[in-house]
Amino acid sequence: MDNAIEVSGLTKYYGDLLAVDHISFEVRRGEIFGFLGPNGAGKTTTQRMLTTLLEPTEGRIIIHGHDLARDPYPVKRQMGLVPEESNVYTELTAWENLMFTAILYRVPRSERAARARELLETFGLWEKRDVKVENFSKGMRRRLSIAMAIIHKPTLLFLDEPTPGLDAQSARVIRDLIRRLNAEGTTIFLTTHQIEEANLLCDRVAIIDHGRIAAIDTPERLKAAFRRVQSVEVALEPDGQAHGPALEALPGVTTTVKMGDKWRLYTEDPSALLPRVVRYAEEHGLRVVSLNTLGPSLEDVFLEITGQQVGVVRHETEAGGGKQRGRGMRRRQ
Amino acid sequence: MKEGWLQRLQNEVAQAWAVAVKDVKVYYLRPGMIMFGFLMPFFMFFSFSVRREMAAAQGVARLLALTVFFTAAAAGPFIIPLERRLGTYDRLLAAPMSLLTLLLGKAAVGAFFAIGVSAVALIVGVVAFGAPIAHPGLLTAGLLVGSFSFSALGLIFGSIPTRNPGDVQMPSTLLRWGLLFISGVFIPLEEMAPAARAVAYLSPLTYAQDLMNHAVLGAGLLTPWLDLLVLLGSGLLFLLPAVLMHRRSRRLGY
Ligand SMILES: Nc1ncnc2c1ncn2[C@@H]1O[C@H](COP(=O)(O)OP(=O)(O)OP(=O)(O)O)[C@@H](O)[C@H]1O
Ligand SMILES: [Mg+2]
Numbered sequence: 308m309d310n311a312i313e314v315s316g317l318t319k320y321y322g323d324l325l326a327v328d329h330i331s332f333e334v335r336r337g338e339i340f341g342f343l344g345p346n347g348a349g350k351t352t353t354q355r356m357l358t359t360l361l362e363p364t365e366g367r368i369i370i371h372g373h374d375l376a377r378d379p380y381p382v383k384r385q386m387g388l389v390p391e392e393s394n395v396y397t398e399l400t401a402w403e404n405l406m407f408t409a410i411l412y413r414v415p416r417s418e419r420a421a422r423a424r425e426l427l428e429t430f431g432l433w434e435k436r437d438v439k440v441e442n443f444s445k446g447m448r449r450r451l452s453i454a455m456a457i458i459h460k461p462t463l464l465f466l467d468e469p470t471p472g473l474d475a476q477s478a479r480v481i482r483d484l485i486r487r488l489n490a491e492g493t494t495i496f497l498t499t500h501q502i503e504e505a506n507l508l509c510d511r512v513a514i515i516d517h518g519r520i521a522a523i524d525t526p527e528r529l530k531a532a533f534r535r536v537q538s539v540e541v542a543l544e545p546d547g548q549a550h551g552p553a554l555e556a557l558p559g560v561t562t563t564v565k566m567g568d569k570w571r572l573y574t575e576d577p578s579a580l581l582p583r584v585v586r587y588a589e590e591h592g593l594r595v596v597s598l599n600t601l602g603p604s605l606e607d608v609f610l611e612i613t614g615q616q617v618g619v620v621r622h623e624t625e626a627g628g629g630k631q632r633g634r635g636m637r638r639r640q
Numbered sequence: 641m642k643e644g645w646l647q648r649l650q651n652e653v654a655q656a657w658a659v660a661v662k663d664v665k666v667y668y669l670r671p672g673m674i675m676f677g678f679l680m681p682f683f684m685f686f687s688f689s690v691r692r693e694m695a696a697a698q699g700v701a702r703l704l705a706l707t708v709f710f711t712a713a714a715a716g717p718f719i720i721p722l723e724r725r726l727g728t729y730d731r732l733l734a735a736p737m738s739l740l741t742l743l744l745g746k747a748a749v750g751a752f753f754a755i756g757v758s759a760v761a762l763i764v765g766v767v768a769f770g771a772p773i774a775h776p777g778l779l780t781a782g783l784l785v786g787s788f789s790f791s792a793l794g795l796i797f798g799s800i801p802t803r804n805p806g807d808v809q810m811p812s813t814l815l816r817w818g819l820l821f822i823s824g825v826f827i828p829l830e831e832m833a834p835a836a837r838a839v840a841y842l843s844p845l846t847y848a849q850d851l852m853n854h855a856v857l858g859a860g861l862l863t864p865w866l867d868l869l870v871l872l873g874s875g876l877l878f879l880l881p882a883v884l885m886h887r888r889s890r891r892l893g894y
Contacts, residue, residue, distance in 0.1 A: 321893055355893070358734050362890045383736040394727035398666045410658040411735040413651055455731075 310369075311336045311463050311494040312357065317366035319352050319518075326352045328518035329366070339485065339495040341509030341526070343502065345605040349518040350498045351391055354467050357496070358388050370463065384413070387461030391468055393452040397441040401432050401451050404440060405458055412459035426454040429484070446477035453481065457488065464488060467498045482508060502533060502603060516609040529608075534575045535561065536607035536617055541584050542569045542596035553591075557583045562617055569597070573617055577601075652741040659732065659745030664752050667719055672805060676813075677714035677753055681706040681761075688826050697772055700765035701856040704783070705825055705849040707758040710816065712787040715750030716794030717812040718805050724894055725803040733890075743795055743882055747875075750791030751784070758783055774858030782851040785868050789844060789875030796878055799885035801894040819843040824850065829861045844874045 312334035319327040327349040334340040344350050355361035357368060359379050368375040370382045395404050405423040414422060427433040430450040440448060449469065457464060466485070470478040485508060489495050499505055505512045506526045513523045522529065543550060546568055554570055555563040559580050562573040574580045577600035588595045610617050643651075667673050685703050694702075723729035732742055762779075765771040773779055797812035820826075822836075823845035829837055840846045851867035853860040860867070 352893070355730075360730055360733055360890070361893050362887075380736060383734065386734070388730070388734050390727055390730055392727045394731055396662070396666055396728060397726075399662070403662075403665075407658055407662050408731070411655055411732070411737070413655075413736065 309336055310334065311338075311371060312340075312496065313367075313369040314357070315367050317353065317356060317368065318364045319349070319356060319361065320364045326518055327356070327363075330515070330518070330520045332513055332520060332523055334494060334496060335511075336494055337489070337492060338510040339489050339497060339508050341505035341512035342496065342498045342515060343500065343505045343512050343605065344515035344609075345500055348500075348516045348605075350500075350515060351467055352518075353515070354465055354496070354498050358386060358465055359383060384459070385462045387456035387459070387464040389453050389456045389464070389466040389469055393445075393448040395440050395443075395448055395452050395455065398439060400437050400439055401427060401443075402436040404451060404455060408455040409458050414459050422458050426458060430454050431480075446473050449473060449477070449481065453484065457493075461493065463494045463496070465496045465498075468500065469497070470499075470504060471501070500605060502605065502608070506530070514605070514609055514612060516606065521609050521612040529612075532608055532611045533603040536573060536603045536611050537575065537577050538601045538607075539572045539574060539577050539580050539584060540566075540569050540597070540599045540601055541572070541588075542598075543588060544594040544596050553587065554584070557587060559583070564617070571601075573607075652737055655735070655737045656741045656745035656748065659742060660748035660752060663715075663719055663746070663749040667715070667722075667749070668753065670718070670722075672718045672722075672809075673714065673753070676718060676809070677711045678757055680714065681710040681757070684710065684820070695771075696765065696769035697856050699769070700762065700771040700773075701852040702825060702849070703761045703765065704758050704779075704856070705786075705845065705852045706820075707761050708754050708783060708786040708848060709790050709820070709845050711757045712750040712754035712790035713794035713812070713816055715753055715791060716746060716796075716798030717800075717808040718798075719749065720746065720795070720798030721800075721802050721805040721808055724889075725805075739883060739886055740879070743792075743879055743886075746798065747788060747791040747795055747879075750794050751787040754787035754791065755783055758787075771856065773856055775855045778851070778864055779855035781868060782848070782855050782864075782871075785871045785875070786848045786851065789871040789878070790848075792875040792878035792882070793844070795882040796885070799882040799889070801885065801889040801892050803894060819845050822846075824861075844871060847871055 310333045314333070315331045316329050317327060317331070318329050330353065342350050342353065352361065356363045359375060371385060373382045375382060396407070399407070402423060405426065406419060409419040409422065424433070427436050430453070432447060432451060432454070435443070435447070440451065443451065453469065469481050473481070485495055485497065497508060509526055511523060512526050512529055514521045514529070550570060551563055551565065554560065554572055557572070557580065559574045559576055560572045564571045572580060572584070581598065581600065584598065585595065607617050681703070685706050689699065689702065720729065723732070766773065794812065797808045800808050802808060822839050823843035824832065824840045825845060829840060829846065829850065832840060847862070847867040847870045850860040850862045851864055851871070854864040854867070
């Protein structure tokens with residue numbers, strides 16, 4: 308059997324709120340499977356169901372051939388779990404945290420110390436082994452929490468957004484480590500809301516939003532969709548609805564959306580579009596108040612893939628944005 | 641990699657033990673634990689005992705019942721919601737051990753604390769006030785069984801689906817006070833009106849007090865075996881709602 312995880316019809320209601328809506332997918336043994344979606348998409352909820360922490364409302368989860376609802380015990384021994392928040396015991400030292408986890412996961416007594424030492428060295432924490440974790444930085448805690456998740460050499464490792472909030476250096480260390488674990492045969496289930504991270508790491512990516520999966524494919528093939536929803540955002544003075552058709556007529560623009568005082572121009576090639584926008588402003592005697600290029604947002608990727616109109620859905624969950632998008636949307640035919 | 645049931649049992653015991661030892665290390669110095677666990681029984685003791693003339697041994701028996709009761713029952717409602725908030729509880733829930741093992745480990749934490757605090761109370765009583773102990777063996781058994789039972793009582797409140805220890809403190813304190821005031825701790829059973837005594841039998845603390853009377857003073861109203869049995873039975877019974885509420889938490893997502 309080649310699948311590490313098989314999920315069918317998985318659903319979770321929190322009261323009336325439908326957080327995960329009948330999703331089905333498989334994760335193959337030995338792959339890095341990305342679970343990509345914006346905030347509130349249902350990623351953590353799904354991962355918590357896969358790791359027995361949350362009871363599904365409906366649906367079936369089979370891990371390594373065991374039905375999780377009926378037979379969780381053998382599966383739990385093979386799973387490692389790195390949650391969203393580094394859940395380490397801050398009153399204990401790094402060493403004590405690892406030893407405790409080793410007992411919980413039944414690492415044989417004779418192997419515990421050696422494993423802990425090896426991990427602490429790999430993660431650059433060996434010098435700090437006897438320091439209480441309350442004195443650790445965020446990155447060190449994250450590394451320790453990953454070390455704790457793999458001390459029993461799991462064959463299936465779940466990571467919930469392992470890198471946000473870390474500096475580039477720490478994030479790279481963690482990504483390298485994920486690759487290495489995978490090369491050694493560990494199946495990885497990686498939850499993230501960073502498109503770039505999914506691109507860098509994953510063999511296949513599922514895109515989830517509002518509790519539903521829009522697509523599962525290789526990052527390479529999803530990239531086309533990512534590219535189509537890049538954009539240039541411009542604010543002009545004086546502003547007016549009349550700019551809409553004119554901006555949309557610029558070469559390379561696929562869609563224009565009015566957002567407050569800004570126009571968002573979707574394009575596959577933002578850098579080529581920038582000078583055209585500037586020229587448009589010059590030719591019409593307009594002042595460019597602001598001009599930005601934006602990478603693909605997950606919401607947009609999701610809409611693009613599901614064939615809906617980009618820019619029409621509420622965007623308050625968009626990462627880093629929080630802006631409400633206008634509805635003055637046009638699509639070039 | 642099939643393991644036998646004996647191996648599995650051995651593992652589960654080791655896991656419960658690790659959970660308990662870890663919790664003792666992590667939580668004994670927390671203000672919430674010190675306040676509700678370590679100081680409360682002494683407050684209770686002094687506020688209800690100062691005006692009464694009492695022999696040292698009587699005082700020790702009462703204080704032991706109170707420490708076992710309050711300290712043991714304080715751990716669960718404090719530690720579990722806190723661990724839920726910090727996310728460390730997920731680590732325990734995801735680990736390859738049964739829920740019962742986890743709960744027994746958590747029950748052991750309260751029991752350890754309670755035994756520690758009552759040992760202090762006992763030493764002070766014996767050394768400073770010269771209280772005699774009638775049956776040391778019975779005393780030991782009583783402290784062990786009593787602290788397990790009340791620790792399991794605390795687990796019921798600790799299992800309420802919440803991430804905030806404050807949500808749980810209120811109901812658990814109310815219940816503990818209720819069980820305290822209907823019990824035979826402050827008014828000896830034999831002095832109670834029959835109706836009051838019937839109510840007192842509903843409180844497991846009554847049996848703990850009677851047991852301590854047997855152990856320290858050498859005399860009680862019930863038989864010590866019955867006391868032990870009731871305490872043990874109620875402790876096991878308390879695990880049931882704790883298990884059910886953990887199931888509920890798993891549905892709600894806490
Ligand atoms: N315990 C809970 N009770 C009620 N609603 C919840 C609970 N946990 C999550 N939700 C809701 O379920 C939805 C999905 O949440 P989830 O945490 O799975 O999203 P996510 O994809 O992990 O988001 P993020 O990127 O912010 O971590 C959200 O609307 C969230 O508010
Ligand atoms: Mg999440």
